[in-house]
Amino acid sequence: MSGLAPGAVRLELERILSSGDFDASPRNRHFLRYVVEETLAGRADRIKAYAIATTVFGRDADFDPQLDSIVRIEAGRLRRALERFYLMAGPGEGIRITIPRGSYVATFDAEPQPAASAPVPTGERSGPAILVRPFDEEGDQSAYPNFTRGFARQIIVGLTRYTELFVFGADTALAGNAAGGTLDADYLLTGGTSLSADRCHVDVLLTEARTGRCVWGESFTHRLDPAEIIEVRDKVASAVVRHLAQPYGALYALKAREVEGKASSSLTAYDCVIRFYQYWRTFDRAMFGELRRDLERVTQREPGFADAFACLSLLLTDGFRYGYASANERDDCLARALVLARRAVDLAPLSSRCHHALGMAHWFMGDVASALPAFEVGLDLNPNDTDIMAELGMRCAILADWDRAVPLLEASYERNPAQPSGYRVGLAIWHLWHGRLAQALSEARRVDAPGVVYGHVTVAVAAIGLGLAEEAASALDALDRVDPSYMSRAAGDLTRRHVHPRLVQIVMDGLAKAAAVRTLPAIAPG
Structure with a gap:
C-alpha cells in the first residue's frame, strides 16, 4: 500500500463508484469493492478466481476456472473501466486503484499532485485522437505469448500512417496522468484476441471517450497457420486499421454525420477533409466552389494541418482536369495545386495523402516521370491507403501497364468496397x-x-x-x-x-x- 491510509483508499474507491465516468456493471462494481476491501484487510493471498466467482458472481461451489472464464473476462472489463475513469476524471487526491494484468489483487499507488491540472500537450490538432488500449487475451495463448501485445502494436503503427489522426497507446495515458493531466482522447479502441488450432479471431470496439457510447464494432477471423503467425497477425491488424481509418471507413462515417449541415464558418480543417471525401466520391461539381472556399479559409487558419493543403491541391487539380474552374484560371489552378502539394509534403512527409496530391499535380502538368514515383512513395508509406492504391492503378491503366494496374485496382476494391x-x-x-x-x-x-x-x-x-x-x-x-x-x-x-x-x-x-x-x-x- 506504499504507506497509504486505508481511509484514503476507501475515499478513492467511493469517488470511483459514484462517478459517471466509471462505466461498469453493478457486479463489476461489487467486484472492485470486494478486491479493494480484501486487500485492505490483508487477505490479498485469498483473492483467487474461485473466491471471486463464488463470492461476487454467485457461482456454485463446484466452480472450475479452467472451464468457466467469467472471472478473467470480467476482470478485463473492470480494468478497462478503471483505465477510462482515470483517463476522464484524472487522479483525484493522488491515489490510483488498479488491478494489474495477471492478478486480481488491487494495488494502491500514490501519485504526485501538480500545482494545477492541465491536459497532456498534444499540439495543435484538428483530427481525432484515439487511445488504443491493451487487447484482452481469450483462451490459452501460451503457445504465442506475444501475439496480442504485438497485434495491438501493429494497429497503433497502422493508424499512425494516417497522419491526420493522433494515436496513443495505453502507456501514453499513464504517462499523461503521471504528468498531472488527462489525455484528451476522442475515442478509445479496445478489443480481444482468441486463437485456436486453425483460426485467429479478433473483436474490436470503438467508444467515445467522453460518453462511453459504443460507436463501432467489428469481428475479424483469419485462418491460422502456425508457420505464418506473424503474417496472419499483421494481416488482421491491417484489416482493422482499414475498416477504421481509411476514407469512407468508420471514423469518416462518424465525422461525416457531425459535419452534415454544419455552417462553413465553423468547419475545422479536419471537417473540410471529410467534406472533400464526400465530394471525391462522385466528383460532385455542385460542391466544388464552396468546398474550395472552405479549404482556402482553413489552410489560412490552420497552417500546420497538411491534409487540408493536400485536399485543396487535389481539388484544384480537379478544377483543371474536369473544367470545374473558370477557363481563365485553369492553368493557374494547376500551378497552385503543385505548390500546395509540395507544401503538404513539407508539413507531413510521411502522409500518403500528401504524396497523392503531389502525384496528381505532376501528372496533369505532363510530368509522368515525377508523378508515378510520388504515388509509389505514398503507397509505400501507407499500404492500407486504398485511395492512393487505386490512383496508382488508374494511372498505370491509362498507360496500359496492365500487370501493375489490375492487381492494384482489384485489391483497392477488395479492401475497400466503398472506394x-x-x-x-x-x-x-x-x-x-x-x-x-x-x-x-x-x-x-x-x-x-x-x-x-x-x-x-x-x-x-x-x-x-x-x-x-x-x-x-x-x-x-x-x-x-x-x-x-x-x-x-x-x-x-x-x-x-x-x-x-x-x-x-x-x-x-x-x-x-x-x-x-x-x-x-x-x-x-x-
Whole structure:
C-alpha cells in the first residue's frame, strides 16, 4: 500500500463508484469493492478466481476456472473501466486503484499532485485522437505469448500512417496522468484476441471517450497457420486499421454525420477533409466552389494541418482536369495545386495523402516521370491507403501497364468496397483493350460520377461494341449534357491525359460508331 491510509483508499474507491465516468456493471462494481476491501484487510493471498466467482458472481461451489472464464473476462472489463475513469476524471487526491494484468489483487499507488491540472500537450490538432488500449487475451495463448501485445502494436503503427489522426497507446495515458493531466482522447479502441488450432479471431470496439457510447464494432477471423503467425497477425491488424481509418471507413462515417449541415464558418480543417471525401466520391461539381472556399479559409487558419493543403491541391487539380474552374484560371489552378502539394509534403512527409496530391499535380502538368514515383512513395508509406492504391492503378491503366494496374485496382476494391467508383474506369478500359466488351460495360455501368465525362465515354464504347445502340446513345446524351463539345476534342483530351495511343484509338472508334448510330433516322415498323 506504499504507506497509504486505508481511509484514503476507501475515499478513492467511493469517488470511483459514484462517478459517471466509471462505466461498469453493478457486479463489476461489487467486484472492485470486494478486491479493494480484501486487500485492505490483508487477505490479498485469498483473492483467487474461485473466491471471486463464488463470492461476487454467485457461482456454485463446484466452480472450475479452467472451464468457466467469467472471472478473467470480467476482470478485463473492470480494468478497462478503471483505465477510462482515470483517463476522464484524472487522479483525484493522488491515489490510483488498479488491478494489474495477471492478478486480481488491487494495488494502491500514490501519485504526485501538480500545482494545477492541465491536459497532456498534444499540439495543435484538428483530427481525432484515439487511445488504443491493451487487447484482452481469450483462451490459452501460451503457445504465442506475444501475439496480442504485438497485434495491438501493429494497429497503433497502422493508424499512425494516417497522419491526420493522433494515436496513443495505453502507456501514453499513464504517462499523461503521471504528468498531472488527462489525455484528451476522442475515442478509445479496445478489443480481444482468441486463437485456436486453425483460426485467429479478433473483436474490436470503438467508444467515445467522453460518453462511453459504443460507436463501432467489428469481428475479424483469419485462418491460422502456425508457420505464418506473424503474417496472419499483421494481416488482421491491417484489416482493422482499414475498416477504421481509411476514407469512407468508420471514423469518416462518424465525422461525416457531425459535419452534415454544419455552417462553413465553423468547419475545422479536419471537417473540410471529410467534406472533400464526400465530394471525391462522385466528383460532385455542385460542391466544388464552396468546398474550395472552405479549404482556402482553413489552410489560412490552420497552417500546420497538411491534409487540408493536400485536399485543396487535389481539388484544384480537379478544377483543371474536369473544367470545374473558370477557363481563365485553369492553368493557374494547376500551378497552385503543385505548390500546395509540395507544401503538404513539407508539413507531413510521411502522409500518403500528401504524396497523392503531389502525384496528381505532376501528372496533369505532363510530368509522368515525377508523378508515378510520388504515388509509389505514398503507397509505400501507407499500404492500407486504398485511395492512393487505386490512383496508382488508374494511372498505370491509362498507360496500359496492365500487370501493375489490375492487381492494384482489384485489391483497392477488395479492401475497400466503398472506394470511389470512378476508378472502375481503369478496369473498364482493361477489358476494352482485350476485347471483353461485356465485362467492360459491367464495370463502366458501376461508375457513379454523372458530372464527369469518362464514365459515359466507356459506357458508350462498350455498349455500341455489343450492339446496344440505345444504351450507347443514352450515354452520349449524358456526355453531351456534361460537355457538349467533348466529342469534337476527345482525341486531343485523351492524348493530353497520357492515355496509351491504342486505347485512344479504341475509344475514338467506339465513339464514332455510337455517334453514327445515334444520327441514323428511325425506321418505322412494318
